[in-house]
Amino acid sequence: MPRAEQPSRRTVLTVAMAAAAAGGASPAAAADSSARPGRARPKASSAALSKAPSGLVDNRAWTSYSDWRAGTAKGTRAVPGHRPGLVVATPAGTTTYTDPHTNRTALWEYATWTSPVHRLAVPATEAVASWNADTPAGTWIQVELTGTYSDGTAAPWYVLGRWAAGDQDIRRTSVDDQSDGRSSVWTDTFAIDDAATGLRLDSYRLRLTLYRTPGTKITPTVWRLGVMGSDVPDRFTVPASTPGLAQELKVPRYSQETHAGQYPQYDNGGEAWCSPTSSQMIIEYWGRRPTAEQLAWVDPDFTDPQVCHAARYTYDYQYGGCGNWPFNSAYAATYKDLQGVVTRLGSLTELETLIAAGIPAITSQSFLASELTGAGYGTSGHLMTVIGFTADGDVIANDPASPSDSAVRRVYQRRQFENIWLRTKRYNAAGNVASGSGGICYLYFPAQLTARQHAALVAVGVR
Numbered sequence: 001m002p003r004a005e006q007p008s009r010r011t012v013l014t015v016a017m018a019a020a021a022a023g024g025a026s027p028a029a030a031a032d033s034s035a036r037p038g039r040a041r042p043k044a045s046s047a048a049l050s051k052a053p054s055g056l057v058d059n060r061a062w063t064s065y066s067d068w069r070a071g072t073a074k075g076t077r078a079v080p081g082h083r084p085g086l087v088v089a090t091p092a093g094t095t096t097y098t099d100p101h102t103n104r105t106a107l108w109e110y111a112t113w114t115s116p117v118h119r120l121a122v123p124a125t126e127a128v129a130s131w132n133a134d135t136p137a138g139t140w141i142q143v144e145l146t147g148t149y150s151d152g153t154a155a156p157w158y159v160l161g162r163w164a165a166g167d168q169d170i171r172r173t174s175v176d177d178q179s180d181g182r183s184s185v186w187t188d189t190f191a192i193d194d195a196a197t198g199l200r201l202d203s204y205r206l207r208l209t210l211y212r213t214p215g216t217k218i219t220p221t222v223w224r225l226g227v228m229g230s231d232v233p234d235r236f237t238v239p240a241s242t243p244g245l246a247q248e249l250k251v252p253r254y255s256q257e258t259h260a261g262q263y264p265q266y267d268n269g270g271e272a273w274c275s276p277t278s279s280q281m282i283i284e285y286w287g288r289r290p291t292a293e294q295l296a297w298v299d300p301d302f303t304d305p306q307v308c309h310a311a312r313y314t315y316d317y318q319y320g321g322c323g324n325w326p327f328n329s330a331y332a333a334t335y336k337d338l339q340g341v342v343t344r345l346g347s348l349t350e351l352e353t354l355i356a357a358g359i360p361a362i363t364s365q366s367f368l369a370s371e372l373t374g375a376g377y378g379t380s381g382h383l384m385t386v387i388g389f390t391a392d393g394d395v396i397a398n399d400p401a402s403p404s405d406s407a408v409r410r411v412y413q414r415r416q417f418e419n420i421w422l423r424t425k426r427y428n429a430a431g432n433v434a435s436g437s438g439g440i441c442y443l444y445f446p447a448q449l450t451a452r453q454h455a456a457l458v459a460v461g462v463r
Contacts, residue, residue, distance in 0.1 A: 091110060140172075254280060355386070
């Protein structure tokens with residue numbers, strides 16, 4: 001979180017996208033040769049398809065045994081069980097990958113799975129993928145997206161992430177410089193370059209490539225793969241919602257500021273760690289935490305070493321930060337029987353639905369210091385953990401941009417919070433128009449849901 005109204009990397013990318021659209025961006029190479037294409041067009045299962053009540057968001061996730069069997073497999077197979085998934089069966093072949101962050105070239109066996117075509121209920125200007133996977137040492141995965149535009153033409157295959165839970169084999173990374181002059185990938189987000197033209201992403205397919213060390217039997221396991229597509233209109237303000245819940249969840253409190261200067265190789269240290277700090281709060285709310293062995297690398301003099309751990313294992317080596325949205329949800333899902341997704345919500349009423357079912361949320365917002373009373377800072381991009389609502393309907397948030405763990409709990413005015421979170425346009429300190437997240441949030445929840453938790457997630461468009 002920038003301590004002053006300085007442009008974050010995500011804001012710089014958004015500005016660059018707008019400039020490219022205005023000036024006519026030149027096409028760039030999309031996916032590299034480390035993955036192999038597949039083809040599939042069977043009808044998509046509706047088991048994990050949901051449209052948010054706001055009508056602005058379409059979520060589709062592949063999670064069930066029948067979902068995994070519906071795709072086109074080349075060397076992969078679906079596995080049943082309490083948490084069905086996808087693994088390497090017989091590799092489709094071998095390929096080399098040169099890690100751009102270490103310059104190491106290695107040979108890998110690979111297998112692929114390509115989803116059925118999903119036609120978006122909400123033709124999208126943006127799309128963000130989420131995945132939940134286990135990648136033992138010697139394995140990693142790549143997620144790609146292609147699609148058809150609303151004018152019937154095709155988008156290229158775009159890499160949405162090269163990911164491993166650890167960092168010993170490859171460095172998890174987003175991929176820059178992907179565009180066809182009509183859409184682009186900016187870190188973790190597929191976006192139409194100029195939404196004002198009316199062009200939208202009408203349908204898509206996902207391609208998942210699983211890699212492992214040649215000659216071994218180890219395999220990644222992917223339990224969840226999906227995309228949140230959205231078409232949120234440009235807006236400086238949003239309608240006010242009516243308070244409907246007074247409840248507070250007991251979520252651990254961690255400050256990012258107490259880690260300032262620690263492990264500067266991960267985005268200059270803790271002062272920029274709002275996303276992993278928020279992620280760690282909710283992971284521990286659900287009763288999970290790293291083991292002493294996993295934390296052994298952290299300086300024993302540092303308090304809350306699990307926050308350092310979260311920063312290291314959410315870090316995107318291309319983006320140069322810990323704020324990659326899917327990387328955070330994927331990190332959460334490395335803990336036993338947790339799921340993580342990135343989505344958009346349409347109001348605080350939807351967030352109340354989740355809180356009532358015991359599900360906290362991590363929200364993304366940008367604001368001037370004068371726009372959020374009590375924050376004491378302005379930011380071009382910051383993550384907080386919403387844990388409840390007061391009797392007056394105000395938002396109770398664990399704000400990691402606090403001087404100590406004990407100061408993390410904050411109460412923010414409902415109307416102010418709702419607007420800075422849900423808007424897509426704002427004015428920055430220089431008086432220029434800047435971007436807002438449009439209601440982005442991370443949701444982490446158990447793989448085995450209670451009936452109430454399931455109903456709450458379905459109500460906000462997540463299955």
